Amino acid sequence: MLTDQRHQLIRDRLAAEGRVLAGELASRFGVSEDTVRRDLRELAKAGHCRRVYGGAVAAAPFAAAPIGLRGGHAVEEKARLAGTAVALLSRGQTLFIDGGSTNVAIAKAIPRDLELTIATNSLGVASALSDHPLVELTMLGGRFVRDLGTCVGADTLAAIAQLGADLFFLGSCGLDASRGVTAFDSAEAEVKRAMAKNSAGIVIAVTNDKLATAAPYRVAGADAIRHLVVEKTAPAAILADFERQGAEIHFA
Amino acid sequence: MLTDQRHQLIRDRLAAEGRVLAGELASRFGVSEDTVRRDLRELAKAGHCRRVYGGAVAAAPFAAAPIGLRGGHAVEEKARLAGTAVALLSRGQTLFIDGGSTNVAIAKAIPRDLELTIATNSLGVASALSDHPLVELTMLGGRFVRDLGTCVGADTLAAIAQLGADLFFLGSCGLDASRGVTAFDSAEAEVKRAMAKNSAGIVIAVTNDKLATAAPYRVAGADAIRHLVVEKTAPAAILADFERQGAEIHFA
């Protein structure tokens, strides 16, 4: 196994789970723990992770994610959500992924050996996927909105209209059992609606702070959500409301 | 087996698997590992892959390589070219910028206080511009080509057809006074042609190694070039040919 390959796999695992254990990696790769420790030391030196006793944890991705990763605190939590979310994927599927830091984390967590077709209007997601050799990637162009890191507008909508997907990873929004899925921006909401319309199922992965909140623009009803990926500590009462409307709950 | 044939097979394998092993390729092709190493060295020099101990991995086309010292000179030279190229810009202009590392350098070099409208099909250029507050940015979507870091295809062409620009920064191509501007990829050439058609002027910034070279697909004649940005050490004889056909030469 190539050193570089090991490094990549460790980074994948860091993106998916937020942490790695030296011993576990050693047995997985079939190398000594010393070698793993050397790898982790180098990755830490390059800023890809932070070394801790027993392994390493994901570092705040400054350089890796130039766009729209504002929430630096919840990095590890988002990586955990992402790891659970990508477990929903299977080979050959077609996905819509829109913007938001959680969706960037999900894009990073997608295994490199998984064959997928993905369309996204997020520059961050596209960048994260640009080194996944088996992903057929379509960039949905349009007017670039700096604050969101995504493309919106008529061109974006026209491109979406020509596509259909198995799953739509809907990100960065308000989420309320009665008001449904909502967005902060009109044009953004329009794009999300178009993606939702052309998808067989919607997946939403959220941290607790998004639960039971709402934004001005409505995207879809809560009953449109097929998979809801949440933290272990999410309030059961809120989740029950979504579950009643047909959502499948996945705990990260 | 022909050298070019081997190179192509290696590139195919890199595209499919993201990595290759020197020993594996040697036995597969029936040549010595030395030959394979030479191949990998050349492919790496051409930017098609990154050399690692034991083999090579697919190159990240537009990823900034701050650590790599190998291309240190080229990076510095490209930054100098970029600085000269952005001096051609003035407030309120509309630009097309396509892919290539030189264009990413140019995008980075654009002053943050300059008001511009820019359309690009390059993920790297878009990322570089995503923190320029006064740039109105349009992402030209389409099928994403990993090797180029750009979007191509019918969607891209359709989006370009709706736009017009003052200047087109045409990147990463072969450049010859008689054969004109050429590209390595058919779809890429098509996009460049569309951008050229809808632009009032073409700007090309090249390092010396691109001068007097040609690729299979023709994009435009040498007489279409309005501004040619070159290194100070560029051969005067070659430049004279371009100047005769109407290009304005700018030394970085």
Place this chain on the structure above:
DNA sequence: TTTCTATTTGCACGTTCTTGCATGTTCTGC
């Protein structure tokens, strides 16, 4: 075809890199 030249290839050599082990040190949980 034959000859000449330029390129490619394989081999030998010395060098560099990676890796696992041994050693001694540091950290964590009890």
Place this chain on the structure above:
DNA sequence: GCAGAACATGCAAGAACGTGCAAATAGAAA
């Protein structure tokens, strides 16, 4: 504070590497 795990460091074996050189090969010229 103690025991054990995790760690850093030094070291040696082996693999991978680059380079110089000669043989082999391809392509052009005669």
